[in-house]
Amino acid sequence: MPDRPYRAGSSNVATLAPSSDPDSHTMVLNMGPQHPSTHGVLRLVLEIDGENVVRMLPDIGFLHTGIEKTCEAKFYQQVVPLTDRIDYLCPMINNHCYVLAVEKLLGLEIPARATWVRVMLSELQRISSHLVWLGTSALDMGAMTVFLYCFREREDLLRLYEMVSGQRMMTSYFRIGGLALDLPIGFLDRVRKFASTFEEKVDEYEDLLTNNPIWRQRTRGVAHLSAEDGIALGASGATLRASGVDWDLRRDMPYGGYENFKFEVPVLQDGDVYARYLCRVQEMRQSIRIVKQTLEGMPQGPIKANAPKVILPEREKMKTQMEALIYHFKIVTEGFSVPAGEVYQAIESPRGEMGYYVVSDGTAKPYRVHMRSPSYANLQLLNTMCEGRLIADVVAAIGSIDIVLGEIDR
Amino acid sequence: MSSTPAITDLEQLKSRPAVSSLMAWDSAAVKAAKLDRDELTVYIDSPFIRDACFFLRDQQSFNFMSDLTCVDLHPQNPRFEVVYHLLSHAKKERVRLKVQLAGDDPVLESIVQVWPGANFFEREIFDLFGVRFLGHPNLKRIMMPDDWKGFPLRKDYPVEGYR
Numbered sequence: 001m002p003d004r005p006y007r008a009g010s011s012n013v014a015t016l017a018p019s020s021d022p023d024s025h026t027m028v029l030n031m032g033p034q035h036p037s038t039h040g041v042l043r044l045v046l047e048i049d050g051e052n053v054v055r056m057l058p059d060i061g062f063l064h065t066g067i068e069k070t071c072e073a074k075f076y077q078q079v080v081p082l083t084d085r086i087d088y089l090c091p092m093i094n095n096h097c098y099v100l101a102v103e104k105l106l107g108l109e110i111p112a113r114a115t116w117v118r119v120m121l122s123e124l125q126r127i128s129s130h131l132v133w134l135g136t137s138a139l140d141m142g143a144m145t146v147f148l149y150c151f152r153e154r155e156d157l158l159r160l161y162e163m164v165s166g167q168r169m170m171t172s173y174f175r176i177g178g179l180a181l182d183l184p185i186g187f188l189d190r191v192r193k194f195a196s197t198f199e200e201k202v203d204e205y206e207d208l209l210t211n212n213p214i215w216r217q218r219t220r221g222v223a224h225l226s227a228e229d230g231i232a233l234g235a236s237g238a239t240l241r242a243s244g245v246d247w248d249l250r251r252d253m254p255y256g257g258y259e260n261f262k263f264e265v266p267v268l269q270d271g272d273v274y275a276r277y278l279c280r281v282q283e284m285r286q287s288i289r290i291v292k293q294t295l296e297g298m299p300q301g302p303i304k305a306n307a308p309k310v311i312l313p314e315r316e317k318m319k320t321q322m323e324a325l326i327y328h329f330k331i332v333t334e335g336f337s338v339p340a341g342e343v344y345q346a347i348e349s350p351r352g353e354m355g356y357y358v359v360s361d362g363t364a365k366p367y368r369v370h371m372r373s374p375s376y377a378n379l380q381l382l383n384t385m386c387e388g389r390l391i392a393d394v395v396a397a398i399g400s401i402d403i404v405l406g407e408i409d410r
Numbered sequence: 411m412s413s414t415p416a417i418t419d420l421e422q423l424k425s426r427p428a429v430s431s432l433m434a435w436d437s438a439a440v441k442a443a444k445l446d447r448d449e450l451t452v453y454i455d456s457p458f459i460r461d462a463c464f465f466l467r468d469q470q471s472f473n474f475m476s477d478l479t480c481v482d483l484h485p486q487n488p489r490f491e492v493v494y495h496l497l498s499h500a501k502k503e504r505v506r507l508k509v510q511l512a513g514d515d516p517v518l519e520s521i522v523q524v525w526p527g528a529n530f531f532e533r534e535i536f537d538l539f540g541v542r543f544l545g546h547p548n549l550k551r552i553m554m555p556d557d558w559k560g561f562p563l564r565k566d567y568p569v570e571g572y573r
Contacts, residue, residue, distance in 0.1 A: 064553040073569045234527025344495050355477050372477035
């Protein structure tokens with residue numbers, strides 16, 4: 001063994017030196033940042049002994065774009081498109097969290113229709129995010145068919161987002177105080193059509209995987225996480241619920257109108273990859289249940305709060321009323337000021353507790369925006385899950401915690 | 411658009427178990443408290459932070475650390491506020507702890523022993539604000555390259571960076 005320290009790659013950010021013990025058989029292996037199963041640009045430095053992982057160090061930051069710093073230079077409304085880009089699998093859920101935080105700072109009352117539309121779209125986003133997760137994590141483990149099925153349904157959902165916001169992915173549809181536009185004509189019918197057939201589609205995915213012996217062998221008892229470890233390491237979302245912790249922010253600390261809907265929170269005890277899989281599949285069924293409830297009771301009425309200093313006036317009013325024109329000019333050129341204070345708003349994103357900590361100093365730009373991203377905390381679980389296990393299970397473990405690197409690096 | 415004014419009177423906030431129990435535990439630890447928009451903030455004196463976290467975790471069922479971040483109040487003094495968001499699964503309640511730090515050498519005790527999940531969060535604060543955490547097992551930059559100069563989220567760091 002040479003005495004000079006081993007340098008993994010060009011960066012020494014996360015360097016594991018192999019053991020200096022001459023009898024040691026370990027070697028250091030770089031996994032990523034360009035590895036198909038890391039779901040983005042995650043680099044893992046693994047110390048392996050044969051097929052077993054001895055130690056593991058995640059190295060992140062490849063996608064760091066300084067979104068938190070950028071937020072401080074934008075008006076409050078201009079931050080919304082940035083929140084899309086944090087977690088590109090569920091942009092509207094991120095929008096939702098941020099606008100709820102700013103609305104809490106402002107003390108705005110949101111009309112019922114806007115609240116219901118937000119809940120409906122958030123749940124559709126949860127489904128499309130879980131579809132990407134299911135498709136890609138199954139693909140990582142060699143089950144290719146599921147991927148094609150999942151992306152078929154995801155495509156339907158992306159078309160729905162496009163219909164409502166004009167964009168398939170970076171939707172920026174939620175506004176502080178309501179929504180950008182009312183729902184287009186025929187939108188609810190299309191959602192209804194999707195909701196009526198989606199449960200059968202979930203059955204199809206389950207037919208392919210749930211009782212599939214290869215899938216079960218590949219996932220059961222793999223990457224185990226106990227409830228105590230999960231809580232100590234800050235895990236949240238389905239990852240924690242699959243370890244037996246009955247905690248869902250939608251039910252336990254309701255926000256944005258979730259108290260109006262009935263749904264169950266799936267909790268599993270096994271804490272392995274299979275339990276996380278079952279938990280997310282059941283969550284998709286519950287989400288479609290919420291979507292159906294929003295379709296049944298969708299209230300009529302305005303989609304924006306009554307706050308002329310914050311919300312852009314309607315086009316019609318702008319052309320006929322002097323005051324509306326002045327407000328429009330002022331909001332566009334100098335933003336709107338938000339009373340000084342600070343708010344931590346947490347919501348249940350598909351990956352866990354998504355939190356926005358927004359500090360206002362009373363001006364038109366946020367003083368500080370911090371995103372507590374669930375993937376960032378969940379990434380720390382990897383060591384617990386993988387150390388001492390087989391290297392092939394690392395891929396299963398990464399897939400099962402459902403990370404989005406955009407959200408980790410921000 | 412009016413919100414009720416924040417309550418900052420410590421005596422009045424003793425009705426909150428998190429405040430009263432912390433005061434009973436060590437009255438020197440609690441510097442101030444604030445209830446604003448239904449969110450409770452307790453200002454903790456910096457030497458007490460780790461023990462206060464231990465106390466809240468073990469005695470007050472704040473079992474989960476949601477978030478850990480920092481705010482730069484430059485040019486005010488004390489310059490940094492390290493902000494802890496704790497959550498109690500049993501009580502369905504949150505509490506925010508704040509530690510104020512001077513700007514010249516911001517340093518405080520790490521809470522990795524209390525919640526190992528604080529590891530990445532403290533590294534991020536170290537990386538982007540330059541606050542050091544004593545007792546952290548691996549206090550290195552996490553987002554920025556290792557040889558980066560400066561701390562990007564400080565207020566005296568330009569948004570476009572140094573060119």
